[in-house]
Amino acid sequence: MFANIFNYRFKIALRSKDAIFWSLIFALALGTLFSFAFKSIYENAQNATLDVTVVEGDDEYGMVDIVDTLKDIEYEDGTKMLNIKNVDMDEAKKLLNAKEPKVSGIIDLRDMSDIKLLVNENGIESSILSGIVSIYRQYSSIIIETIKTDPSKIEAVLESLDEETNELVESEGLGGNNKDPYVTYFYNLIAMIAMMASMTGVEIPESCQANQSEVGKRVDCSPASRVLYEISGLLAALIVKFAITIIGLLYFIYVLKINFGGDLPYIFLTSILATLLGVSVGFFVGHIGSLSKKTRESILTAIVVGGGFLSGLMVANVKTLIEVKCPIINRINPFAAISDAFYSLNMYGVSDRFYNSIIYIVGLTVVFTVLGLIMSRRKSYASL
Secondary structure, eight states: OHHHHHHHHHHHHHTOHHHHIIIIIHHHHHHHHHHHHHHHHHHHHTTSOEEEEEEEOOOTTOOTTHHHHHHHOBOTTSOBSEEEEEOOHHHHHHHHSSSSOSOSEEEEESSTTSOEEEOSSOSHHHHHHHHHHHHHHHHHHHHHHHHHHOGGGHHHHHHHHHHHHHHHIIIIIISSSOOOTTHHHHHHHHHHHHHHTHHHHTHHHHTTOTTTOHHHHHHHHSSSOHHHHHHHHHHHHHHHHHHHHHHHHHIIIIISOOOOSSOHHHHHHHHHHHHHHHHHHHHHHTTSTTOOHHHHHHHHHHHHHHHHHHHTSSSTTHHHHHHHHOTHHHHHOHHHHHHHHHHHHHHHOSOHHHHHHHHHHHHHHHHHHHHHHHHHHTOOOSOO
């Protein structure tokens, strides 16, 4: 019986032309437009020399050459990466916060145990500077640790680090990850494809509710368990939606040549888990009260459109602004959780932050699915 129900639900999922159009064709078209719009912008800007200010303090750890090494950093084509101005903090802030900023950022070296970067907006330039500063934080921490534990080795450590600094910046700071800030739009496009799966998820409970459709009346009168029917429907929907998400991801990676910045197996894993979340959200909404089909679809549309906007699908800086002003919104927005998993994989690799995002996505999926099944068992009708 399970195989027959599964086969029936699988055919229904395949025939859902509207769901396939909006979750795949529309996303691919939007991704193509994003690619044409943003790719040339980043390629033209990424090898530009950046004006930055460096604020120095007391050199208690003997790292007098750090500014010189910053000046020596070059792009692969030999272009100097940084044009450095040595000023005090007050002057540096004036240059950064001017109506038309004179510098891209401030590198604060007053405390070598805690090197800071100050920027006034997110973008290509801030991403590049962030990569550089992260390398020099590693540089300073090694020196300081050596001074504290075995000062006699400091000269050898300084020589070694001096040789490796440019190589580190090239391989880790710029080459190892995708610093293009526009890649976040593609993170959110994958999240949109995944969350559009909710439109298929909501059809599963609707198709076995007697007050929603004629098919629902037949299901409630049949000897098959409603839970069995819904589980088979979930599996069928997931297979179809997994295929749609993977097709979209393959198109972005191999046709549009989008560099997501992380290991491909983890990118595909994140996308599949995101699709699971999308279907589970629709499955849960489909069990809420006795809402009409139109009302449920409106709720899901609000979740998809509103969640996409809040996570940066339309305007990239929205998510950052929300994180500063009201971070709780990013914690409850499924879109934000998905895009953050991609972002952390790109910027930090398979780290604790990535695992936290994945655990959150899986946790939401389990909660929505279990709540949907519980609500399904409580539905009954006086007459059909």
